[in-house]
Every structure is written in C-alpha cells, then in structure tokens.
Amino acid sequence: MKYPNAKKIDLERKTLLPGFIDPHSHFGMVSNTMGQVDLNPEPVGTVTDIEDILANLKAYKEANKIADGEWIFGWGYDDGELAEKRHPTKNDIDKVLPNNPVYLQHTSGHMGVANTLALEKMKVSADSKNPEGGNIVRFPNSKEPTGLVQETAMYPFVRHMLEELASKQAKFFDTTQQYYAANGITTAQDGMTDRNTIRFFQAQADAGKFYIDLISLAGYSELESNLKDSTLHFKTYKNGFKVQGTKIVADGSPQGKTAYFTKPYKSEVPGCTHDCRGLPSLTQDELNKLFVMAYDKDNQLFVHCNGDATVDMVLEAHRNACIQLNQPLDKDRRTIVIHAQFARQDQLLKFVQYNMEPSFFTNHAYFWGDVHVENLGKQRADFLSPMVSAERLGLKPTNHSDATVTPIDPIFTIWTAVNRVSRSGAIIGEKERAKPYLALKAITSNAAYEFFEENFKGTLVEGKLADFVILDKNPLKVKPMDIKNIQVLETIKEGKTVFKK
Incomplete structure (x- = not known):
C-alpha cells in the first residue's frame, strides 16, 4: 500500500472540499473585538438607532465594572443602518459616558467617533488641522469637531486602541483561531500587522499554539x-x-x-x-x-x-x-x-x-x-x-x-x-x-x-497538504439561495481534525 497510515472514511453523502483559504481578513482585529462593545446592526448584531448604541455602551461599562477614566471601545456601528441615518457625535456619547474616553469604530474600519474626553486625550480640537489623507469632521458653520474622524485622522485613535487591547491578545488568541477553524478555514490572514503583533504571532507559533496557518x-x-x-x-x-x-x-x-x-x-x-x-x-x-x-x-x-x-x-x-x-x-x-x-x-x-x-x-x-x-x-x-x-x-x-x-x-x-x-x-x-x-x-x-501556495494548497490533489473542510451539503448542487444554509461539519488541517460539529 502506497500510504500505510492512510484511513478510508465514508463521508456518508457529505461534501469534502479543500480547506478554505482566507484571502483577506484581520485576525488581530477579530480578536480585539472580543474586548469591545458590539454595535453591529442586524443580521450581525441588534443595534437599530443611536439610542441602542448609547444603551449598549452604558450597559458594557456597568457589566464590566469599568472605572471612570478608563478607555471604552466599540465596533461595528453603521450610520447607513441607523434610524437617524447619521453618525453619532461626541455629544451623544457624552450623555452616557462623560467620564470615560470612548472611541467607536465604524463597520468599514475607515473612520470612527470619539467622545469629548477621547478627543482631548488624542489632542484633537477646533484648532487641529486635517492630516494628509484624512478628515476631522466639524459641526456646521463651526471648527468644533463632531467626534467623527475619517481615514488618516483616525489612525491615532486606532493605534491607541491597539495599545490598550494588546494585553488581551493572548487571552483571545485561541478563541479567535477556533472561530476561523469553525468556519472551515485552514489558512487565515491578518490583513495589516505591526511589528509588535508579528512578534506576538510568531511567539504563539513557536510555542506550538497554531493548529491552522496564519498569513x-x-x-x-x-x-x-x-x-x-x-x-x-x-x-x-x-x-x-x-x-x-x-x-x-x-x-x-x-x-x-x-x-x-x-x-x-x-x-x-x-x-x-x-x-x-x-x-x-x-x-x-x-x-x-x-x-x-x-x-x-x-x-x-x-x-x-x-x-x-x-x-x-x-x-x-x-x-x-x-x-x-x-x-x-x-x-x-x-x-x-x-x-x-x-x-x-x-x-x-x-x-x-x-x-x-x-x-x-x-x-x-x-x-x-x-x-x-x-x-x-x-x-x-x-x-x-x-x-x-x-x-x-x-x-x-x-x-x-x-x-x-x-x-x-x-x-x-x-x-x-x-x-x-x-x-x-x-x-x-x-x-x-x-x-x-x-x-x-x-x-x-x-x-x-494569491499567496504563492498553489503547489501545496487549494485543490484536492495527491501530494498537497491534507487541508480539508467537510460540509453537510454540496454548494454546486443546492439551490443558489440555499447556499448560505450549508453547515461546516468538520475542518481538517494537515490530516488532523481541528474543528468538529
């Protein structure tokens, strides 16, 4: 027998595919959201208006016993899906959290809203100039910031958020990895990684904590x-x-x-x-x-x-x-x-x-x-x-x-x-x-x-890595609108099961 350790497994009419390769996501940001307030609209979350955002922020502070002066971060709000069809402002957030610096990341990841205390800590004021490639949004007929910072203007806030959440990286690392594996992903991506986080990921890898690949x-x-x-x-x-x-x-x-x-x-x-x-x-x-x-x-x-x-x-x-x-x-x-x-x-x-x-x-x-x-x-x-x-x-x-x-x-x-x-x-x-x-x-x-890995990943070919996902139905055979109901039953990385439903 060519492969003496090989086992024959009956799929029982389930579907075997190559393990899914993540072309672009942000593994580190996914992990960081586990230490933030979820402000997503349906179907991801439950937020429908600005009052929901404020209620979630207030409840998060109380549930986690966050002291005055400590930073609070939220993620996933979408102005287009809010009843008011606008971004929250610093004045809105100040109503419920006047004594905590707060930064809320927009669902796009390209802008966010800070309250008064957060703007002060990041030294953003009416006198601040827009950075190259960014915009500090002002109230009409005024130089006063609304709290909305776009593109490069948000970078100081995001950088500070990552610094604040860095201590929780190890805590959420395996939960994040399991989340990817549970979705059939055998190769994940972190779509923009600073040197400190690269060192953290490599340390986790060298300690034997990876059971899927991370690019x-x-x-x-x-x-x-x-x-x-x-x-x-x-x-x-x-x-x-x-x-x-x-x-x-x-x-x-x-x-x-x-x-x-x-x-x-x-x-x-x-x-x-x-x-x-x-x-x-x-x-x-x-x-x-x-x-x-x-x-x-x-x-x-x-x-x-x-x-x-x-x-x-x-x-x-x-x-x-x-x-x-x-x-x-x-x-x-x-x-x-x-x-x-x-x-x-x-x-x-x-x-x-x-x-x-x-x-x-x-x-x-x-x-x-x-x-x-x-x-x-x-x-x-x-x-x-x-x-x-x-x-x-x-x-x-x-x-x-x-x-x-x-x-x-x-x-x-x-x-x-x-x-x-x-x-x-x-x-x-x-x-x-x-x-x-x-x-x-x-x-x-x-x-x-995309990743120069076509010689050892991506197809079911002898000689490639045994990276597989098993689904309950075949995406090529179900009705197109039913594809989203297909379930991942098992994820296999290099011959070892890393997730099983």
Missing part, C-alpha cells in the same frame, strides 16, 4: 525598516505562521464615502460640500515610492483600494516602479489589489497586462448594495466586485470577508458571489452573478495562488 501582511509604514531587518523572512512559514508581504492602504470605504472615485458621490458626504469624490490615503508620489521600494526587494504588495480613481493610482505606481527598476510590467510578482470593488473594465484589462490580481468583496452586495446604488448610481453599483468579468479575462479573482467589516463566513461569501442579493432583495449586478464553482475557487485554488 500576516506587514504594514506599509514599516516597509523600509522591515526590508532592512535580516530576522524578518517574508514568504516563509515557521511553525504555521509567515509574513507574506506588505499591505498598503490607498483609499477609504465606499459605504463610508471615503473611497476615492473619478466621479463624485451622488449623495451628501459628511465634511464635504463640493466635488465629493472621496480621499486617497496617499499621494501619487508616496505610493510610487512604496512600490519602487517593495519591487526592488521582491516584496509582495497587497494594496487596499476601493474607488476607481485609486485603482488608477495603483496602476500608475506599478508602471512607474517597473520603468524605474527596468523590470517587466508582467513579472510574476502577484501584486494583489484588495477589494478593487469599483474597478472599471479597462482597469481589469490592465490587471491582465500587469499580471496583477484582484481580491474582491461581494459581501458588499448584500450588506451595502442598496447604499451603493443610492451613493454611486446603479451603473457603478452593478459592477461591484466584478468576478465574472475578471475570470472571463483570465484573472484568478479571490473573494473575502474583510472581517471585522463583515463576519468570517466563507459559505456566506460563496452565497453573496452567486446571488448578489442586497438587504432589500435587489440584485446588484445580474451579469456579475458567479457560478458556485467560481465562488469556491475564489476561496480555495485562486486564494492559494
């Missing part, structure tokens, strides 16, 4: 120092953990109206009165320098961009770097355009020409499809995450959750790619509804390719 993307602000660090070995697993490449954030959120477009938003944009097309997080020159630095050292880039204007910037940065370094435009670097949600058809053709790959986000069709129609118009909304067009051109698109933005749930990701149904039941882009097989490839074989 980390280092932050672009540390790119130069990371490339000079001889102890940091990119693209190389050590005990189930590796740092694959570098994540660049180039613009914002379409539902938060900070994604950068060539044409303006069709609805009112907070903090903007004219030609409201969103915000690039970096200038073209800054982006160009990062691409040159990374390409010169063969460092794989993963670039967050949602709006088509930002995709133009990324394509230009790629072209410029190749010219400066005298490298072929189509070298096999596998630069990944994260989200690429509103990439135009001509930009997809450039991805082919430049050998770049998109990682799409079809969950937006469900969670914010109706909002995108209102904010961007039907034509742009319908071409959201164009998986079908991308594959037709020969690209290998992946599809992700971007958790914490939407929940870790690869089955739901398949469902949104296939159906593209919004909360209201509208179809967001009939022509871009994917076949279930393409939706599966986006979280298996295509995802393996």
Whole structure:
C-alpha cells in the first residue's frame, strides 16, 4: 500500500472540499473585538438607532465594572443602518459616558467617533488641522469637531486602541483561531500587522499554539525598516505562521464615502460640500515610492483600494516602479489589489497586462448594495466586485470577508458571489452573478495562488497538504439561495481534525 497510515472514511453523502483559504481578513482585529462593545446592526448584531448604541455602551461599562477614566471601545456601528441615518457625535456619547474616553469604530474600519474626553486625550480640537489623507469632521458653520474622524485622522485613535487591547491578545488568541477553524478555514490572514503583533504571532507559533496557518501582511509604514531587518523572512512559514508581504492602504470605504472615485458621490458626504469624490490615503508620489521600494526587494504588495480613481493610482505606481527598476510590467510578482470593488473594465484589462490580481468583496452586495446604488448610481453599483468579468479575462479573482467589516463566513461569501442579493432583495449586478464553482475557487485554488501556495494548497490533489473542510451539503448542487444554509461539519488541517460539529 502506497500510504500505510492512510484511513478510508465514508463521508456518508457529505461534501469534502479543500480547506478554505482566507484571502483577506484581520485576525488581530477579530480578536480585539472580543474586548469591545458590539454595535453591529442586524443580521450581525441588534443595534437599530443611536439610542441602542448609547444603551449598549452604558450597559458594557456597568457589566464590566469599568472605572471612570478608563478607555471604552466599540465596533461595528453603521450610520447607513441607523434610524437617524447619521453618525453619532461626541455629544451623544457624552450623555452616557462623560467620564470615560470612548472611541467607536465604524463597520468599514475607515473612520470612527470619539467622545469629548477621547478627543482631548488624542489632542484633537477646533484648532487641529486635517492630516494628509484624512478628515476631522466639524459641526456646521463651526471648527468644533463632531467626534467623527475619517481615514488618516483616525489612525491615532486606532493605534491607541491597539495599545490598550494588546494585553488581551493572548487571552483571545485561541478563541479567535477556533472561530476561523469553525468556519472551515485552514489558512487565515491578518490583513495589516505591526511589528509588535508579528512578534506576538510568531511567539504563539513557536510555542506550538497554531493548529491552522496564519498569513500576516506587514504594514506599509514599516516597509523600509522591515526590508532592512535580516530576522524578518517574508514568504516563509515557521511553525504555521509567515509574513507574506506588505499591505498598503490607498483609499477609504465606499459605504463610508471615503473611497476615492473619478466621479463624485451622488449623495451628501459628511465634511464635504463640493466635488465629493472621496480621499486617497496617499499621494501619487508616496505610493510610487512604496512600490519602487517593495519591487526592488521582491516584496509582495497587497494594496487596499476601493474607488476607481485609486485603482488608477495603483496602476500608475506599478508602471512607474517597473520603468524605474527596468523590470517587466508582467513579472510574476502577484501584486494583489484588495477589494478593487469599483474597478472599471479597462482597469481589469490592465490587471491582465500587469499580471496583477484582484481580491474582491461581494459581501458588499448584500450588506451595502442598496447604499451603493443610492451613493454611486446603479451603473457603478452593478459592477461591484466584478468576478465574472475578471475570470472571463483570465484573472484568478479571490473573494473575502474583510472581517471585522463583515463576519468570517466563507459559505456566506460563496452565497453573496452567486446571488448578489442586497438587504432589500435587489440584485446588484445580474451579469456579475458567479457560478458556485467560481465562488469556491475564489476561496480555495485562486486564494492559494494569491499567496504563492498553489503547489501545496487549494485543490484536492495527491501530494498537497491534507487541508480539508467537510460540509453537510454540496454548494454546486443546492439551490443558489440555499447556499448560505450549508453547515461546516468538520475542518481538517494537515490530516488532523481541528474543528468538529
């Protein structure tokens, strides 16, 4: 017998697939939410209005016996799903928590709201200037901040939040890992990781605490120092953990109206009165320098961009770097355009020409499809995450959750790619509804390719790792609208069961 230790197992009509590979989420942020107030709307949470947010904050302080002066963090609020159709302000939060610094992270992850005490601690006032690539939103006819900070203006608040929650990393690490495994994921991702957290993950790995693989993307602000660090070995697993490449954030959120477009938003944009097309997080020159630095050292880039204007910037940065370094435009670097949600058809053709790959986000069709129609118009909304067009051109698109933005749930990701149904039941882009097989490839074989792992992950082929997921039904055979009801029964990593229902 070729494999003497092999066992024959009767699946009893269940479905065996390659273990799901997470193309893009934020493992560390998912873990951090376990120490924050859940402010998500349905179907993730229960918040319907600002009063619900305030009640949840007050209840959290009381239940956890948080003393005055201590920070309180919340996550997942969505102004578009609140009855008031607006962001909470510092004045709202001050009503219930005047004596605690409070920061609430928007569901997009690209903005948040701070109360008066938190603004004071982060030294944000009426005299503060907007940082490059960011916006401190003010009350009408005033310089007084409302508490809403967008894009780079939120960075100090997020940085402080991560510092405050760092002590809880170990406490929530295994719970987070089990959450991923329970959803059939055998390879997870942390979509932007600072050096301290990289050290933490590697320490966990070296202590033998990983039972699924974790891929980390280092932050672009540390790119130069990371490339000079001889102890940091990119693209190389050590005990189930590796740092694959570098994540660049180039613009914002379409539902938060900070994604950068060539044409303006069709609805009112907070903090903007004219030609409201969103915000690039970096200038073209800054982006160009990062691409040159990374390409010169063969460092794989993963670039967050949602709006088509930002995709133009990324394509230009790629072209410029190749010219400066005298490298072929189509070298096999596998630069990944994260989200690429509103990439135009001509930009997809450039991805082919430049050998770049998109990682799409079809969950937006469900969670914010109706909002995108209102904010961007039907034509742009319908071409959201164009998986079908991308594959037709020969690209290998992946599809992700971007958790914490939407929940870790690869089955739901398949469902949104296939159906593209919004909360209201509208179809967001009939022509871009994917076949279930393409939706599966986006979280298996295509995802393996994204990370240069196609030789040992992503398909059921002899010689590859025994990374499997067992489902109660076959996504290729059930009715499209029933896909989201499929259950993960077991997750197997390199032949060992790491989750069983």
